Amino acid sequence: MSDEQDPMAAAAQPAGADAATVEQAPAENKSPDELAAESELREALRMVVDPEINIDIVTLGLIREIEFRPGDGQVEVKMILTTPFCPYAGTLIQQVKDVTRQLSPLDPIVTLMDEPQWSPELMEGGDWSDWGLI
Numbered sequence: 001m002s003d004e005q006d007p008m009a010a011a012a013q014p015a016g017a018d019a020a021t022v023e024q025a026p027a028e029n030k031s032p033d034e035l036a037a038e039s040e041l042r043e044a045l046r047m048v049v050d051p052e053i054n055i056d057i058v059t060l061g062l063i064r065e066i067e068f069r070p071g072d073g074q075v076e077v078k079m080i081l082t083t084p085f086c087p088y089a090g091t092l093i094q095q096v097k098d099v100t101r102q103l104s105p106l107d108p109i110v111t112l113m114d115e116p117q118w119s120p121e122l123m124e125g126g127d128w129s130d131w132g133l134i
Contacts, residue, residue: 053082063078074108075106
């Protein structure tokens with residue numbers, strides 16, 4: 001079943017996201033509470049803005065997966081950076097942790113992923129040329 005046919009998968013997508021560009025754990029593996037918490041956290045993470053590009057990290061497609069692990073007392077945010085040696089990596093990671101702490105009693109862990117490498121195609125829908133990135 002494709003995301004277009006699966007209402008739970010579509011509900012897991014952030015507003016305006018292209019289903020092909022947002023990687024998440026399959027919705028069928030998440031409870032409605034987990035889906036709601038993930039959606040709320042994704043929305044809150046829009047406050048974290050890449051200072052060089054001046055676009056939030058959710059719109060940029062940097063947040064790849066959010067996993068709540070109450071048994072471990074953790075929430076893991078898996079993300080990528082726009083460049084491997086992003087000079088703002090430490091600042092972005094700290095801001096992700098701070099926002100996550102505001103919404104969840106779980107200890108935030110941010111994991112930087114090597115793959116996929118960032119490209120404008122990972123951004124939420126729209127004409128990327130409007131942002132001056134391509």
